[in-house]
Amino acid sequence: MTELIAVAVITVLAVISPGADFAMVIRNSCLYGRTTGLMAAAGVAAGVLVHVTYTMLGVGLLIASSTALFTAIKLVGAAYLVYIGLRTFFARGDLDVDLESKPQLTRFGALRTGFLTNALNPKTTLFVVSTFTQVVGPGTSVWQQAGYGLFMSAAHFGWFALVALFFSNSRLRTSMLKWQKALNRGIGSVLVGLGVTLGLAR
DSSP, X not given: OOHHHHHHHHHHHHHHSOSHHHHHHHHHHHHHOHHHHHHHHHHHHHHHHHHHHHHHHHHHHHHHHOHHHHHHHHXXXXXXXXXXXXXXXXXXXXXXXXXXXXXXXXXXXXXXHHHHHHHTOHHHHHHHHHHHHHHOOTTOOHHHHHHHHHHHHHHHHHHHHHHHHXXXXXXXXXXXXXXXXXXXXXXXXXXXXHHHHHHHOO
């Protein structure tokens, strides 16, 4: 498994598993419509870049200073992938999204909400760190790492833009929720397998 394939598979699966970003984009799309949902998706994508930036700096320092510590964090990262895989597999099929209140929200406000929801989410920190420690090594250039980070951000925007389009339409929303439980189990199974495989790889 090449670095690029590993990054792509882990990112896509982790992005489409339910979480705080998912609930926030759904809420904004249902309450305020498609455009507001898309702005929230753009904010999420921008938030990912914050995590990518400090992770690139930290992973580089770890590789340079302590191979043993880097290896330990890599194993912890693999264990985390297994953990989120199990959490996703056993997640309920329905989503708990608060649609009761509807405060005013501008497009910039939606962008800011998406950014803060992701940038302040410790689960995203763990996801980005876990992914980078699995695929980045001493021979991985800074440009490659930057490319991985941009891919993560683009994948987040692409997925949550689709979520905004689906959940701003009542018929599409019903169809998507119908298959959520099966989707969770599929995503969870693959993430567990990836975590175990990457953790055992040398």
